[in-house]
Amino acid sequence: MNVILDLCVVPMGVGVSISKYVAVCQEIFQRVGLKTQLHAYGTNVEGEWDTVFAAVKECHEQIHQMGAPRITTTIKMGTRVDRLQSIEDKVNSVLEHLNL
Amino acid sequence: MNVILDLCVVPMGVGVSISKYVAVCQEIFQRVGLKTQLHAYGTNVEGEWDTVFAAVKECHEQIHQMGAPRITTTIKMGTRVDRLQSIEDKVNSVLEHLNL
Amino acid sequence: MNVILDLCVVPMGVGVSISKYVAVCQEIFQRVGLKTQLHAYGTNVEGEWDTVFAAVKECHEQIHQMGAPRITTTIKMGTRVDRLQSIEDKVNSVLEHLNL
Amino acid sequence: MNVILDLCVVPMGVGVSISKYVAVCQEIFQRVGLKTQLHAYGTNVEGEWDTVFAAVKECHEQIHQMGAPRITTTIKMGTRVDRLQSIEDKVNSVLEHLNL
Numbered sequence: 001m002n003v004i005l006d007l008c009v010v011p012m013g014v015g016v017s018i019s020k021y022v023a024v025c026q027e028i029f030q031r032v033g034l035k036t037q038l039h040a041y042g043t044n045v046e047g048e049w050d051t052v053f054a055a056v057k058e059c060h061e062q063i064h065q066m067g068a069p070r071i072t073t074t075i076k077m078g079t080r081v082d083r084l085q086s087i088e089d090k091v092n093s094v095l096e097h098l099n100l
Numbered sequence: 101m102n103v104i105l106d107l108c109v110v111p112m113g114v115g116v117s118i119s120k121y122v123a124v125c126q127e128i129f130q131r132v133g134l135k136t137q138l139h140a141y142g143t144n145v146e147g148e149w150d151t152v153f154a155a156v157k158e159c160h161e162q163i164h165q166m167g168a169p170r171i172t173t174t175i176k177m178g179t180r181v182d183r184l185q186s187i188e189d190k191v192n193s194v195l196e197h198l199n200l
Numbered sequence: 201m202n203v204i205l206d207l208c209v210v211p212m213g214v215g216v217s218i219s220k221y222v223a224v225c226q227e228i229f230q231r232v233g234l235k236t237q238l239h240a241y242g243t244n245v246e247g248e249w250d251t252v253f254a255a256v257k258e259c260h261e262q263i264h265q266m267g268a269p270r271i272t273t274t275i276k277m278g279t280r281v282d283r284l285q286s287i288e289d290k291v292n293s294v295l296e297h298l299n300l
Numbered sequence: 301m302n303v304i305l306d307l308c309v310v311p312m313g314v315g316v317s318i319s320k321y322v323a324v325c326q327e328i329f330q331r332v333g334l335k336t337q338l339h340a341y342g343t344n345v346e347g348e349w350d351t352v353f354a355a356v357k358e359c360h361e362q363i364h365q366m367g368a369p370r371i372t373t374t375i376k377m378g379t380r381v382d383r384l385q386s387i388e389d390k391v392n393s394v395l396e397h398l399n400l
Contacts, residue, residue: 006308006339012210015212016212016382019396019397020397027398037339040344040390041376042306044339053153061101070178072176075176076341078170080169091338096319098327104241106240110310119290119294119297127298138295139239140204140291141242141244144239169316174276176242194238195238197219197220197222197223198223249360257349261301269381269382270378270379272378275375276375278370279360279364280370280371
């Protein structure tokens with residue numbers, strides 16, 4: 001089962017700047033070969049369910065190891081069985097409706 | 101690693117009423133022995149990371165088997181390594197600050 | 201237009217304990233007469249759109265005044281024009297599907 | 301008070317394809333002059349709080365007028381009083397930590 005997931009990880013108790021923790025997540029996703037798209041409030045990730053969630057777990061584990069005592073994360077995610085759909089497909093299907 | 105998770109599963113392409121799908125998720129969590137708390141916009145779940153996410157995956161699988169072609173899910177989740185905290189602890193720590 | 205909203209406010213740069221900030225939000229909602237239901241990962245709020253969002257704005261303003269330099273908030277919210285639905289209705293419609 | 305917001309609007313009861321509704325939201329944000337960045341699981345919006353939330357309300361109103369009986373929306377949003385930060389700033393602060 002494929003999943004497209006939007007991940008927003010917020011380490012707590014480490015001050016207001018969290019970009020280095022987000023960068024570590026990017027590196028985890030790249031290392032395991034998952035396609036990602038960074039945006040200003042999270043990261044889109046696309047891949048097989050188990051691979052994606054193993055990577056999300058590693059994000060939490062590694063951020064704790066970096067010293068964050070607490071993490072709160074927001075995920076939006078979608079699965080569909082009617083057809084295959086990629087990150088690009090989702091964006092393009094919106095763009096097709098816009099009169100640009 | 102323990103996780104407290106708030107799950108909101110939205111099957112798409114099945115009309116406006118989705119309560120029977122949410123109920124199936126409740127049954128999955130209960131069957132695997134996870135503590136849950138239902139509210140009006142999701143379900144709090146507490147347990148060991150792998151157990152919780154195996155159950156979340158089963159929710160998606162079973163809702164697709166019930167006929168939903170597409171599912172979009174929102175998750176909020178928290179882990180902490182500084183101390184143990186339960187669903188009740190989180191609610192109580194807010195209530196202690198209220199002058200009820 | 202009525203809205204049912206689930207609010208999860210996370211002040212950043214104030215350490216790991218955020219319950220006093222969540223309690224302030226509870227007090228704001230109560231003062232303006234909005235029905236709320238606290239749970240372990242947020243608060244359900246129900247009411248007229250403009251009243252609800254004025255209160256959400258006041259939550260952010262007041263938490264900043266309490267000293268939090270940064271806030272990240274997750275909201276889930278629903279509107280419907282086919283029928284009226286309360287917080288209790290949503291919970292009950294799930295419970296009706298469970299064999300308790 | 302400035303806000304950076306990530307909006308994900310999901311009309312229910314209209315089938316599995318919702319891109320035309322997302323496109324309408326894009327047009328609303330552009331009409332009122334708000335900066336947006338579309339991604340595969342939502343849209344980043346940046347602007348003054350009241351302007352942004354007036355536009356979010358108009359999204360719900362217009363999608364209902366297009367025939368959707370029910371809408372569920374997920375929002376992540378951030379405010380900060382320590383410094384100004386744009387959508388580009390947030391992305392760049394992560395990229396600076398990556399060894400690309």
